[in-house]
Amino acid sequence: MNHQPKKKFGQNFLRDKNLLQKIVRESYIDNQHVIEIGPGQGALTSFLAEKAKSVTAYEIDESLKPILSELESKYPNLKVIYGDFLELELKNDQEYHVVANIPYNITSLILFKILESKNIKTSSIMIQKEVADRLLAKPGTKDYNALSILLQIEAKAFKMVDVKRQMFYPIPNVDSVVIRIEKFSKPIISEELMPFLRKMVKEAFRQKRKTLVNNWHEAYHIEKKDLIDFLIEQGIDPYARAESLSIDTFLKLREVWPYDC
Numbered sequence: 001m002n003h004q005p006k007k008k009f010g011q012n013f014l015r016d017k018n019l020l021q022k023i024v025r026e027s028y029i030d031n032q033h034v035i036e037i038g039p040g041q042g043a044l045t046s047f048l049a050e051k052a053k054s055v056t057a058y059e060i061d062e063s064l065k066p067i068l069s070e071l072e073s074k075y076p077n078l079k080v081i082y083g084d085f086l087e088l089e090l091k092n093d094q095e096y097h098v099v100a101n102i103p104y105n106i107t108s109l110i111l112f113k114i115l116e117s118k119n120i121k122t123s124s125i126m127i128q129k130e131v132a133d134r135l136l137a138k139p140g141t142k143d144y145n146a147l148s149i150l151l152q153i154e155a156k157a158f159k160m161v162d163v164k165r166q167m168f169y170p171i172p173n174v175d176s177v178v179i180r181i182e183k184f185s186k187p188i189i190s191e192e193l194m195p196f197l198r199k200m201v202k203e204a205f206r207q208k209r210k211t212l213v214n215n216w217h218e219a220y221h222i223e224k225k226d227l228i229d230f231l232i233e234q235g236i237d238p239y240a241r242a243e244s245l246s247i248d249t250f251l252k253l254r255e256v257w258p259y260d261c
């Protein structure tokens with residue numbers, strides 16, 4: 001079956017069997033329920049279906065149907081759902097584990113969705129190397145951003161394996177890394193407060209070059225003067241940028257935040 005890779009869907013297909021097997025082995029999916037985002041031509045999918053109890057794969061490109069339907073007949077535990085992973089409501093009937101070589105242009109949105117989906121417990125995800133460096137960055141470094149904070153609040157995240165660009169077809173112009181995200185079984189912050197914290201963190205980084213005061217003033221419609229007083233009271237420089245705040249500082253601010261939401 002001939003399929004021309006489509007750039008607009010971020011299609012770079014994997015072809016190295018050893019790498020695919022390593023990813024599957026180190027994702028510990030034996031007898032588990034797996035979600036795959038973007039199965040493509042099914043390179044990873046068949047290895048997943050051989051081990052997992054079930055695989056639900058979300059694919060946006062319907063022209064891959066002939067190839068994927070064949071796999072579905074071969075593996076009764078595989079179900080392909082056609083549509084945009086970002087738009088689709090995920091089943092939340094049981095625990096899921098994500099294993100995916102994703103389209104890089106929507107990496108952050110996919111990661112936010114994974115973090116916000118309670119039923120997803122672990123993820124092994126192929127991402128661009130530079131993005132992985134940012135995600136795993138420490139506070140105070142220039143790479144540190146909203147996603148690194150939210151990720152590190154909710155999960156243990158580490159690098160599984162480096163992947164050279166030559167392992168894909170067509171060859172992309174970046175190298176990659178598979179990262180492993182294991183959500184903490186006991187969250188650092190209560191579930192009810194998480195949406196508020198997410199908003200605070202995302203808004204703090206909305207415009208990276210702006211100060212905390214300016215970003216939060218716009219997001220929450222709080223008087224600048226009040227916000228400055230509040231931050232100074234908490235021992236925080238109101239003219240600092242979000243990237244200089246530690247994770248603990250965000251958590252502490254969330255606890256004493258006097259404004260709505």
Ligand code: SAH
Pocket residue numbers: 009010011012013014015037038039040041042043044058059060061083084085086100101102103106
């Ligand atoms: N996992 C395959 C393909 C990776 S390429 C492999 O490793 O070979 C990325 C895949 O994601 C493509 O199949 C692309 O069509 C699909 N995709 C792109 N955007 C998507 C979206 N929003 N939702 C679901 N799948 C998407």
